[in-house]
Amino acid sequence: MNKRKLAFYFMAMPAVLLFFVFHTYPALQGIFYSFTNWNGYGDWDFVGLKNYLNVFKDSRAIHAYLFTFKFAIVSTIIVNVFSLLIAIGLNSKIKGRNFFRGVYFLPNILSILIVGFIFNYIFAHIIPQLGEDLHLEALSKNILGDPDLAWIGIVIVAAWQAIAFNTILYLAGLQTISTDIYEASSIDGAGKWREFWSITFPLIAPFFTINMVLALKNFLMVFDQIVAMTGGGPGTSTESISYLIYKGGFQGGEFAYQSANAVVYFIVIVVVSLVQLRILQRREVEM
Amino acid sequence: MKNWKMLTAGAVALSLSASLFAGCSGGKDDGKTHIEFFSSKVENASTYKEIIKEFEKKNPKIAVDLSSPPDAGTVIKTRLTKNDMPDIVAMGDDTTFTDLANSGVLKDLSGSDAVENIQPTYIDMVKKDYKNHDAVYGVPYATNGNGVIYNKEKLAALGIEETPKTWDEFVADLDKAKEAGEIPIYFTLKDAWTGMVALNSVASSISPDQFAEDKTAGNTTFKESYDEVADKLLTLSKYGHKDNMGVAYGDGNTAFANGKGVFYLQGNWAIPELVKANPDVKLGVFPFPATNDPSKNNLVSGIDVLFGLTKDTKHEKEAKKFISFLLDKEQAQKYTDEQSAFSALKDVYQNDPKLEGYKASFESGQITSYPDHFYPTGMNAANILQEFFIKKDKDKFLKTMDKEWDKVIDRK
Numbered sequence: 202m203n204k205r206k207l208a209f210y211f212m213a214m215p216a217v218l219l220f221f222v223f224h225t226y227p228a229l230q231g232i233f234y235s236f237t238n239w240n241g242y243g244d245w246d247f248v249g250l251k252n253y254l255n256v257f258k259d260s261r262a263i264h265a266y267l268f269t270f271k272f273a274i275v276s277t278i279i280v281n282v283f284s285l286l287i288a289i290g291l292n293s294k295i296k297g298r299n300f301f302r303g304v305y306f307l308p309n310i311l312s313i314l315i316v317g318f319i320f321n322y323i324f325a326h327i328i329p330q331l332g333e334d335l336h337l338e339a340l341s342k343n344i345l346g347d348p349d350l351a352w353i354g355i356v357i358v359a360a361w362q363a364i365a366f367n368t369i370l371y372l373a374g375l376q377t378i379s380t381d382i383y384e385a386s387s388i389d390g391a392g393k394w395r396e397f398w399s400i401t402f403p404l405i406a407p408f409f410t411i412n413m414v415l416a417l418k419n420f421l422m423v424f425d426q427i428v429a430m431t432g433g434g435p436g437t438s439t440e441s442i443s444y445l446i447y448k449g450g451f452q453g454g455e456f457a458y459q460s461a462n463a464v465v466y467f468i469v470i471v472v473v474s475l476v477q478l479r480i481l482q483r484r485e486v487e488m
Numbered sequence: 489m490k491n492w493k494m495l496t497a498g499a500v501a502l503s504l505s506a507s508l509f510a511g512c513s514g515g516k517d518d519g520k521t522h523i524e525f526f527s528s529k530v531e532n533a534s535t536y537k538e539i540i541k542e543f544e545k546k547n548p549k550i551a552v553d554l555s556s557p558p559d560a561g562t563v564i565k566t567r568l569t570k571n572d573m574p575d576i577v578a579m580g581d582d583t584t585f586t587d588l589a590n591s592g593v594l595k596d597l598s599g600s601d602a603v604e605n606i607q608p609t610y611i612d613m614v615k616k617d618y619k620n621h622d623a624v625y626g627v628p629y630a631t632n633g634n635g636v637i638y639n640k641e642k643l644a645a646l647g648i649e650e651t652p653k654t655w656d657e658f659v660a661d662l663d664k665a666k667e668a669g670e671i672p673i674y675f676t677l678k679d680a681w682t683g684m685v686a687l688n689s690v691a692s693s694i695s696p697d698q699f700a701e702d703k704t705a706g707n708t709t710f711k712e713s714y715d716e717v718a719d720k721l722l723t724l725s726k727y728g729h730k731d732n733m734g735v736a737y738g739d740g741n742t743a744f745a746n747g748k749g750v751f752y753l754q755g756n757w758a759i760p761e762l763v764k765a766n767p768d769v770k771l772g773v774f775p776f777p778a779t780n781d782p783s784k785n786n787l788v789s790g791i792d793v794l795f796g797l798t799k800d801t802k803h804e805k806e807a808k809k810f811i812s813f814l815l816d817k818e819q820a821q822k823y824t825d826e827q828s829a830f831s832a833l834k835d836v837y838q839n840d841p842k843l844e845g846y847k848a849s850f851e852s853g854q855i856t857s858y859p860d861h862f863y864p865t866g867m868n869a870a871n872i873l874q875e876f877f878i879k880k881d882k883d884k885f886l887k888t889m890d891k892e893w894d895k896v897i898d899r900k
Contacts, residue, residue: 255898258895261868325678325736326739329731329734346677346734348875348879433871435678436872437868437871448868454866458866458899
């Protein structure tokens with residue numbers, strides 16, 4: 202082997218090793234334990250597929266799946282609509298463009314937990330106070346304490362933060378489009394609306410695909426926002442799957458059972474992402 | 489040249505991975521015996537530090553390393569899977585302790601000096617929590633009281649001279665407060681666990697003692713045994729403020745300390761927080777009057793801190809010495825005073841006038857343990873209760889509690 206290649210192996214191997222030790226190995230361990238009745242300590246026995254059968258019988262798990270999908274789909278749509286709009290705005294020739302790009306990217310830098318705690322305060326104190334001052338009954342309560350509305354609060358926070366990242370991807374996509382095409386279309390007399398649907402949107406289709414897939418995947422794994430804002434409550438109305446796995450597995454001492462849940466969940470996310478990628482890629486245009 | 493490049497790349501890669509593993513090893517070499525004291529409570533670290541300083545002064549050959557990480561329950565469980573246990577654990581008599589005791593990593597301390605001075609009630613309470621009822625895996629140290637905290641000035645303003653002794657008196661007082669335009673009970677139900685304070689208070693005096701065992705054996709259900717409990721919880725929920733579900737524990741402490749609400753369903757652990765929020769607040773406590781028979785209204789009290797010695801400790805003698813020092817009357821008194829706690833020791837008392845209202849129960853031994861302590865942990869009782877407070881559907885609540893309990897037992 203030539204020495205140059207050897208150097209590259211030297212650089213790549215530690216990463217592979219670390220990835221295996223801290224990611225692949227624990228994942229395999231989790232799959233292994235999902236076939237046992239291990240609590241996280243002490244003795245255990247193999248129980249076969251019992252844990253898996255119980256996951257499908259568990260109404261709490263099913264409820265968590267429903268909530269997570271509802272949340273993820275709504276958030277994905279909101280995030281993509283808004284980040285595309287913002288990206289188009291930031292791509293046009295406006296004053297202070299770089300300043301605005303910085304501002305819109307800011308939420309992405311903050312830790313989700315901290316953002317969650319800040320919004321928690323806003324929902325608990327600032328909005329109810331505002332509602333009281335304006336005599337708006339609907340606003341004068343903490344929406345995170347209402348089982349029918351709490352999920353909207355989480356959507357708002359999750360979207361507020363996720364828009365930053367997706368905007369950057371759309372912005373990168375918009376910058377790949379050559380201005381010649383726009384000039385040609387304006388000579389042909391195309392309006393702004395026509396320009397968007399016939400030129401901009403088709404040309405950033407690969408970015409649309411990747412944004413949709415990433416956003417849905419990220420929202421299906423929603424965890425930090427729930428920890429910071431509702432703890433799965435009120436009741437179990439905002440209990441997401443990852444939060445259920447964490448809470449049931451560690452606090453509830455059902456490590457093996459929730460490992461089975463995690464394996465099911467992993468398969469669901471992989472399948473959803475692949476299907477989504479397939480469908481969306483089919484409608485991308487080739488230049 | 490190429491060789492040199494390769495070498496640096498390799499060195500950088502190696503040092504990167506090495507730094508990830510650094511910090512795992514750490515032997516100290518100062519001629520002292522180091523014992524690790526693992527505490528699961530963050531609030532009392534300052535008190536421990538002072539006691540440790542005192543101990544090290546008297547025992548210059550021993551150094552006590554206190555570790556009190558956040559989310560200690562998860563930390564100790566992960567360390568258990570790695571076989572990396574501290575010498576002494578200090579934790580509440582909670583499910584994490586039950587798990588440790590049942591998994592056989594703690595030493596049986598029965599018959600040792602450490603147990604001698606502890607009130608037998610608390611020794612019995614500890615023993616009940618794990619399978620081997622003959623052993624003492626933890627020495628009870630500090631205990632708590634889960635009842636009602638009240639605002640003394642407000643109660644006086646309402647013309648209520650004595651704290652209620654029975655359920656009817658309590659409801660009458662709540663009505664009086666409501667009529668006067670006060671918030672009778674300040675609920676903080678956004679944090680689901682705060683609802684369990686109310687549930688524990690009511691259930692401990694009403695539902696049968698053997699409920700958990702009977703329930704697991706299939707001899708009873710929540711539907712049979714918790715009907716009255718659920719009714720009384722519903723009654724209580726009528727006396728809250730307008731956003732019971734929207735206020736969290738931290739905000740509730742601030743609000744109650746600043747004069748919102750007459751009664752506050754919380755344990756003594758909230759008192760230091762309330763005083764922090766408003767040093768001038770005048771507080772009192774009383775056991776929750778769940779029934780109309782004062783002799784049945786027990787104070788719910790559990791073990792807030794107990795000490796366990798790990799089986800594999802290499803420094804048993806030193807660790808025992810430190811535990812005895814903590815159990816020394818002087819140190820126990822110091823802990824009790826600083827932490828607004830009650831002592832599990834025979835002759836150490838809590839003298840804070842704020843906690844006067846619990847004194848009679850402690851002295852007469854009219855105390856009982858937390859009912860939810862015996863619920864299977866995976867059943868998520870706090871959130872089911874939270875939902876009950878919102879939907880107020882008693883039938884559904886009791887059914888869900890039954891169903892979730894059975895499900896967790898079935899999965900074992």
